[in-house]
Amino acid sequence: xxxxxxxxAAIVAANDNNRPxxxxxxxxxxxxxxxxxxTLKSIAKxxxxxxxxxPFSDPMADGMTIQRSSYVALQxxxxxxxxxxxLEMAGVLGTPLVMMSYLNPLLAFGYERLAERARATGxxxxxxxxxxxxxxxxxxxxxxxxGLGLIQLVTPATPRERLKMLCNxxxxxxxxxxxxxxxxxxxxxxxxxxxYLDDVAxxxxxxxxxxxxxxxxxxxxxxxxxxxxxxxxxxxVEVLEEGGDPKVFLRTLGGK
Amino acid sequence: MKSQLGADEARTLLEAQINGELxxxxxxxxxxxxxxxxxxxxxxxERLEEGVRRYLHDQEFQHDYRRELREWVGxxxxxxxxxxxxxxxxxxxxxxxxxxAHTGAHxxxxxxxxxxxxxxxxxxxxxxxxxxxxxxxxxxxxxxRVGLPCTVYMGAVDIERQAPNVDRxxxxxxxxxxxxxxxxxxxxxxxxxxxNWVTDxxxxxxxxxxxxxxxxYPYLVRELQSxxxxxxxxxxxxxxxxxxxxxxxxVGGGSNAIGLFYPLLADDIELIGVEAGGTxxxxxxxxxTLATGTPGVLQGSYTMILQDDDGQVQExxxxxxxxxxxxxxxxxxxxxxxxxxxxxxxxxxxxxxxxEELCETEGILTALExxxxxxxxxxxxxxNPGKRVLIGNSGRGDKDMPTLTKYPAxxxxxxxx
Numbered sequence: 001x002x003x004x005x006x007x008x009a010a011i012v013a014a015n016d017n018n019r020p021x022x023x024x025x026x027x028x029x030x031x032x033x034x035x036x037x038x039t040l041k042s043i044a045k046x047x048x049x050x051x052x053x054x055p056f057s058d059p060m061a062d063g064m065t066i067q068r069s070s071y072v073a074l075q076x077x078x079x080x081x082x083x084x085x086x087l088e089m090a091g092v093l094g095t096p097l098v099m100m101s102y103l104n105p106l107l108a109f110g111y112e113r114l115a116e117r118a119r120a121t122g123x124x125x126x127x128x129x130x131x132x133x134x135x136x137x138x139x140x141x142x143x144x145x146x147g148l149g150l151i152q153l154v155t156p157a158t159p160r161e162r163l164k165m166l167c168n169x170x171x172x173x174x175x176x177x178x179x180x181x182x183x184x185x186x187x188x189x190x191x192x193x194x195x196y197l198d199d200v201a202x203x204x205x206x207x208x209x210x211x212x213x214x215x216x217x218x219x220x221x222x223x224x225x226x227x228x229x230x231x232x233x234x235x236x237v238e239v240l241e242e243g244g245d246p247k248v249f250l251r252t253l254g255g256k
Numbered sequence: 257m258k259s260q261l262g263a264d265e266a267r268t269l270l271e272a273q274i275n276g277e278l279x280x281x282x283x284x285x286x287x288x289x290x291x292x293x294x295x296x297x298x299x300x301x302e303r304l305e306e307g308v309r310r311y312l313h314d315q316e317f318q319h320d321y322r323r324e325l326r327e328w329v330g331x332x333x334x335x336x337x338x339x340x341x342x343x344x345x346x347x348x349x350x351x352x353x354x355x356x357a358h359t360g361a362h363x364x365x366x367x368x369x370x371x372x373x374x375x376x377x378x379x380x381x382x383x384x385x386x387x388x389x390x391x392x393x394x395x396x397x398x399x400x401r402v403g404l405p406c407t408v409y410m411g412a413v414d415i416e417r418q419a420p421n422v423d424r425x426x427x428x429x430x431x432x433x434x435x436x437x438x439x440x441x442x443x444x445x446x447x448x449x450x451x452n453w454v455t456d457x458x459x460x461x462x463x464x465x466x467x468x469x470x471x472x473y474p475y476l477v478r479e480l481q482s483x484x485x486x487x488x489x490x491x492x493x494x495x496x497x498x499x500x501x502x503x504x505x506x507v508g509g510g511s512n513a514i515g516l517f518y519p520l521l522a523d524d525i526e527l528i529g530v531e532a533g534g535t536x537x538x539x540x541x542x543x544x545t546l547a548t549g550t551p552g553v554l555q556g557s558y559t560m561i562l563q564d565d566d567g568q569v570q571e572x573x574x575x576x577x578x579x580x581x582x583x584x585x586x587x588x589x590x591x592x593x594x595x596x597x598x599x600x601x602x603x604x605x606x607x608x609x610x611x612e613e614l615c616e617t618e619g620i621l622t623a624l625e626x627x628x629x630x631x632x633x634x635x636x637x638x639x640n641p642g643k644r645v646l647i648g649n650s651g652r653g654d655k656d657m658p659t660l661t662k663y664p665a666x667x668x669x670x671x672x673x
Binding site for chain 2: 056057058059060061063064067071074079080081102103104105106107108109129130131132134135138152153154155157158159162166177180
């Protein structure tokens with residue numbers, strides 16, 4: 001089975017247990033590169049899928065929290081090469097991984113080598129926030145060769161035809177951005193969230209995971225009625241920033 | 257993604273560029289350009305592209321735009337002969353005086369054009385980024401002129417070194433937001449403006465100041481800045497008796513350079529873009545993107561950028577805030593790849609010396625950005641006596657006084673030498 005189907009299976013398995021899949025996001029190597037594998041193993045016990053953020057110098061789609069964590073990780077020397085090496089050492093986690101990276105570090109690494117190393121280290125799919133569908137063909141093909149997926153993002157402002165196209169192209173799951181904004185914003189989830197998520201779910205063959213603005217148990221419960229999974233990013237990175245225990249925090253949100 | 261061109265391909269692309277066929281429908285200048293943006297921004301860019309298609313070459317829009325250029329910006333700007341400089345350098349030197357345009361730099365050509373476009377698109381407010389502050393001032397002025405509120409994002413580092421421009425923006429009614437993230441210069445300011453745009457893509461117009469970023473900005477800005485080269489070409493024929501042998505322009509993002517060069521591409525004129533050589537050749541010591549960079553994706557465009565082996569974009573150094581940028585417009589990347597334009601760099605010291613020389617010889621205090629073009633033209637002249645030289649004098653140097661006051665001793669030493 002291609003790696004991206006393992007991703008789908010993990011989400012479906014959570015839903016079969018009558019709960020939303022929990023997808024924690026962490027910036028790789030933050031706050032302490034030396035703690036990366038431990039943190040990963042710890043959240044792998046709670047999360048159904050783990051989203052790993054690759055630090056980048058220009059995180060234009062991210063808010064302050066993830067920008068800060070990205071900056072610190074880069075200062076600490078975290079790179080894609082380093083992350084793959086750490087993942088190799090960590091061995092099998094039992095929880096599928098997704099990598100979230102801006103395009104340029106992937107370009108610099110080389111698409112073929114990227115796909116090979118990703119497959120070998122348990123990465124099932126990529127989310128590339130600055131790579132819209134129109135520009136994604138080259139990367140999509142390179143990933144597909146290794147059975148890896150490219151996850152498409154959709155937003156409340158995505159027109160219907162485009163929504164169909166993006167859902168159709170997405171592998172593993174569809175990332176439904178809940179708000180028109182950046183990650184970690186102060187604004188709560190919008191009132192018409194339910195209709196929007198229902199619309200996405202109606203056209204998507206792969207599960208829909210909602211992300212942006214999901215900060216606590218209420219948000220997860222809110223999203224759970226209309227999406228297969230909830231992605232928790234900035235709120236979790238804040239816990240790491242304050243030296244808290246990510247597993248304890250994630251337990252308050254559900255998870256396995 | 258590829259970045260090297262074969263000889264045949266380079267010829268074909270240059271021809272297409274001269275014929276006005278670039279960017280193509282995907283926003284590409286050959287391999288460069290494109291639109292690498294978050295999905296959240298896709299509707300905003302599509303709306304902008306539609307607006308550009310509908311209005312930019314529309315007769316009524318062009319009528320309004322040209323009238324504003326004439327009556328408010330003060331175009332055409334002068335072409336000045338530089339007799340003293342010519343005598344010193346041994347070449348025949350002509351200056352295209354964008355410093356005489358309203359608000360003191362070429363930036364206003366683009367700002368008023370895009371402000372008129374924003375008005376037609378019916379937005380509630382305008383946001384802009386600025387490096388040296390020139391584009392911020394131009395945007396503030398243009399928005400006041402068309403009656404739209406304006407917010408300018410400016411890196412905290414730039415706010416410090418360009419204090420007079422910050423005050424000007426405030427007086428022109430703009431709100432200035434200090435950007436404390438990333439490198440705290442132009443690159444961070446663009447990121448922050450994009451983040452703000454995402455929050456209300458239909459109510460906000462993002463007035464980008466250089467020929468960089470995702471399609472259609474590099475195209476839109478080139479079209480609005482081409483007035484520089486169109487005027488200069490005719491003025492050279494009328495006043496200098498013929499086209500120049502060479503034309504120089506400084507390159508940060510590259511808007512004044514593309515404005516000067518684009519209308520001259522078909523002519524037998526050597527074109528030289530001059531980047532910020534800073535204090536040395538090492539990564540982080542300069543902003544010479546084309547001269548020392550590698551291809552990559554930054555802020556929406558596949559172009560030449562300054563990055564490390566891991567694809568992390570590097571911080572830059574230049575004495576001039578306006579050139580202090582890790583990327584460059586994608587059309588310049590193509591012009592370099594086809595060999596039509598040569599890109600070199602001038603150091604901080606060479607540029608300071610050139611600024612001083614122009615003050616002494618022609619009574620023009622030019623911008624630190626522009627000084628880079630002079631430094632390169634001076635060197636070129638030594639090897640090419642008797643030739644006719646055109647320099648894009650992109651802006652005036654009044655805004656640089658806080659920086660210049662830090663270098664009095666060095667400048668005096670140079671003047672005596």
